[in-house]
Amino acid sequence: MVELWSLTAREAAARIENGEVTASALLRAALERIAAREEAVRAWQSLDPEAALAQAAALDKGLRRGPLHGLPLGVKDIFDTADMPTGYGSPIYASHRPAWDCAPVALSRAAGAVAVGKTVTTEFAYFHPGETRNPHNPGHTPGGSSSGSAAAVGAGMVPLATGSQTVGSVIRPASFCGVVGYKPTFGLIDLVGVKPFARSLDTCGLFARSVADAALFGAVLADRDLGDGLAPDSAPRLKICQGPTWSEAGPDGVAALEEARRRLGGLGEATLPDLFDGLPEAQGTIQFKEASTSYFFESANHADQLSAVMTKMLKEGRAISAERYDAAQSLARRCRALLAEVFAETDALVTLSAPGEAPKGLEATGNPAFNKIWTLLGVPCVSLPGLSGPNGLPIGIQVVGPLLSDARTLKVAAWVESRLRYSRP
Numbered sequence: 001m002v003e004l005w006s007l008t009a010r011e012a013a014a015r016i017e018n019g020e021v022t023a024s025a026l027l028r029a030a031l032e033r034i035a036a037r038e039e040a041v042r043a044w045q046s047l048d049p050e051a052a053l054a055q056a057a058a059l060d061k062g063l064r065r066g067p068l069h070g071l072p073l074g075v076k077d078i079f080d081t082a083d084m085p086t087g088y089g090s091p092i093y094a095s096h097r098p099a100w101d102c103a104p105v106a107l108s109r110a111a112g113a114v115a116v117g118k119t120v121t122t123e124f125a126y127f128h129p130g131e132t133r134n135p136h137n138p139g140h141t142p143g144g145s146s147s148g149s150a151a152a153v154g155a156g157m158v159p160l161a162t163g164s165q166t167v168g169s170v171i172r173p174a175s176f177c178g179v180v181g182y183k184p185t186f187g188l189i190d191l192v193g194v195k196p197f198a199r200s201l202d203t204c205g206l207f208a209r210s211v212a213d214a215a216l217f218g219a220v221l222a223d224r225d226l227g228d229g230l231a232p233d234s235a236p237r238l239k240i241c242q243g244p245t246w247s248e249a250g251p252d253g254v255a256a257l258e259e260a261r262r263r264l265g266g267l268g269e270a271t272l273p274d275l276f277d278g279l280p281e282a283q284g285t286i287q288f289k290e291a292s293t294s295y296f297f298e299s300a301n302h303a304d305q306l307s308a309v310m311t312k313m314l315k316e317g318r319a320i321s322a323e324r325y326d327a328a329q330s331l332a333r334r335c336r337a338l339l340a341e342v343f344a345e346t347d348a349l350v351t352l353s354a355p356g357e358a359p360k361g362l363e364a365t366g367n368p369a370f371n372k373i374w375t376l377l378g379v380p381c382v383s384l385p386g387l388s389g390p391n392g393l394p395i396g397i398q399v400v401g402p403l404l405s406d407a408r409t410l411k412v413a414a415w416v417e418s419r420l421r422y423s424r425p
Contacts, residue, residue: 004029009071009159009213016070023056023070027114030072034116034157040138042131043152045077046085047117055114067216069112074152074161074207077118078125078195079105088195089121089130089145092302102193104162104204104221111220116158119148122365124295125164125197128307129365135177136393140358143173144365146207150177153207160217163205166197166287168354168371170205174383175353175396176366179207180417182214185404186378189221198290200329201283201375211382211414218406227407231415238412239270241349241400244277245369250356252389257352259387260397263419270349273338275331279373282328286376289325292317332376336403339377343402348412353396357389370398380406382413386420 004026007015015021031049038044052072059070080086080098087093105115120130125145132147134140135155142151146163150170153161154177163170165183174181182205189204196202204221208214215229240261242249249257261267292299292314298306299314306314342349352370359366374381380403383396399416401409 005033005156007159008209009216010210012071012159013067013069017064023059023114024053026070027052027056027072027116030116030158037135037155037157041133041135041151041155043074043119043148043155043157045087045118045120045148048084051083052114052116059112059114064112066111066220068108068220071113071160072116072158073108073113074117074119074149074158075105075115076146076149076162076164077121078164079162080193081105081115081118084115084118086118089123089125090305092298092305098193100193103190104194107220107223113160119152119161121145122147123307123310124195125166125169126310126313127365128309129362133362134358134393137391140360140393141176141362141365143176143354143358145169146173146205147365149207150174150179150181153177153179153209159209159213161207163207164194165203165205165371165375166201167283167375168368170207171371171381171383171396171398172354172366172368174207175394176358178385178394179209180211180214180385181353181383181396182206182208182218182410183375183381184218184222184406185380188406196294198287198294200286200290203375211384211410211417214382215410218410222406225407227411229410229414231418232411235265236347236412236415237345238264238267238348238350239346240267241270241272241351243272243351243370243373245280245372248355248367248369249352253352253354253356253395256356256387256389256395256397260350260420264350264416267350270342270346272342273335275335275338276373278331279335279376280369282331283372283376285320285324285328286332288313288317289320336377339379339402347401348409349400350416351398351400353383353398357391357393357395374400379403380409382409384413384417384420386417
């Protein structure tokens with residue numbers, strides 16, 4: 001018998017709609033799972049079980065509200081919520097209580113989701129880690145910045161959780177925690193009410209147990225049809241892409257990508273234009289410069305409460321000239337214009353989600369090298385579990401599609417998912 005906490009979002013939603021399970025029963029199973037795993041994983045910044053149970057009970061008494069009716073949801077703690085504290089991973093906002101829900105949370109609740117609590121984020125969604133551990137080995141990082149969201153789904157606590165990505169904050173922790181991570185096309189999901197970091201890069205993403213679940217949740221957040229997230233009848237056209245950061249792949253990552261190539265049918269190689277070689281540096285330039293203005297208030301008024309890594313980044317960002325920033329943006333625009341050429345004979349590219357397994361230790365969140373250029377280009381990306389490294393920890397495979405091809409990219413990702421033998425928590 002399948003435990004209620006382990007159901008996919010689509011399975012759980014179908015059981016609730018058919019009257020087999022109530023929202024209250026599903027939530028109680030999730031809360032029991034949280035109680036069993038939280039001491040080891042530490043995914044949650046705040047929880048209010050009584051309020052969540054009241055939400056679920058109200059749903060059970062009313063009409064079906066939407067496709068997420070009764071589904072437990074984890075909310076990254078940079079997403080403003082009207083009924084829960086939002087601390088942005090910083091002591092500066094330890095007692096902050098917004099008066100509103102951000103757009104993604106408001107849309108989720110309107111579709112029937114039950115917000116269980118706030119998941120741990122790194123400080124302001126940058127690199128200074130919180131207390132979350134990897135659900136597969138607590139001595140290893142869960143990744144960041146969406147640490148708690150990825151770990152909560154990876155530990156089977158909730159079927160869905162929100163995240164955000166400015167560099168690699170959805171795809172990398174999804175890889176490390178062995179879950180599906182979906183970063184949509186830039187701007188597809190409204191970020192009003194989500195603490196900004198870099199306006200040209202910030203993207204709302206999500207975590208789920210399957211590609212079909214990601215399509216279900218993503219359609220609610222994007223307010224558009226993203227398809228069923230099921231594999232296409234025929235094999236898509238795919239190419240392996242190593243990219244300009246391939247030298248940063250670890251031996252376990254290299255082996256995983258080769259295993260993916262074998263399982264997917266011996267794919268050929270994609271060659272990116274030489275101009276793309278400058279994108280990793282351009283991404284950093286844009287991120288640092290925009291963050292230095294986004295967090296000017298905090299650095300000017302609460303510098304003593306910022307971490308050393310945040311302080312250093314903001315200082316470097318303020319030193320970036322307008323000319324250098326404009327040149328980075330110009331390069332990004334020129335490379336986006338070449339994307340049609342990159343995807344001319346392929347439906348999607350297949351690459352690593354991270355250099356390899358989650359690194360040992362909790363002082364850092366891992367290297368986002370395999371996320372930088374795709375975040376800057378704004379294309380849809382999906383990280384898929386199914387492979388592992390020498391320590392038995394997950395290694396994600398990333399599917400990258402053309403701009404605004406999210407529905408098609410999710411279908412392609414579902415086909416890849418089926419070949420990687422996805423398994424539940």
